[in-house]
Amino acid sequence: MSLLETLNTDLKTAMKNRDKATLATVRMLKAAVTNERIKLGHDLSEQDELAVLATELKQRKESLVEFEKADREDLVADLQGEIAIVQHYLPQPLSEAEVQDLVNQVVADTGAQSTKDFGKVMKALMPQVKGRADGSLVNRLVKAALTK
Structure with missing residues (x-):
């Protein structure tokens, strides 16, 4: 339906x-x-x-x-x-740990190395978490993953 x-x-x-x-x-x-x-x-x-x-x-x-x-x-x-x-x-929201796992997977899949690849990672990640995770949380986790 x-x-x-x-x-x-x-x-x-x-x-x-x-x-x-x-x-x-x-x-x-x-x-x-x-x-x-x-x-x-x-x-x-x-x-x-x-x-x-x-x-x-x-x-x-x-x-x-x-x-x-x-x-x-x-x-x-x-x-x-x-x-x-x-x-x-809305579907059940993702926990922070689940979002972190998705971020790590997308960073690995896209081959992102630095904050210059932020847009590429977000473009691939957002369709997967749309409506299930807060955008500011995703943003923060992606920045953290790319600055390691």
Whole structure:
């Protein structure tokens, strides 16, 4: 079942259960996926769907930090609920050790020797971890692997 079909099913369930928070979040996710599909002009691949979900999650996490700084506890609680709903649709995240193993493998496969090869490593690595690992974590681990 595609992500859009899953979102439609969950949308109906949220309507039946009168779950306003889930309903609003699923509607936002569905709109984001639909907008991306329209922008690209074709159905989304699984990678494209994961990229949309990862973007939505990142936006919410950034907003959460800002709301916490502004001491807006009412908005923080709502946003934490949205984050949990978005994470429900994403695959299980990779641990730091799993990401490190992937980094080591890609560095070996690409023959990267120094930080000059950073772009080559990231280009090969990011499709493997998209939506499953934080980009800043991947960035940090690749830099560490290339500066050894």
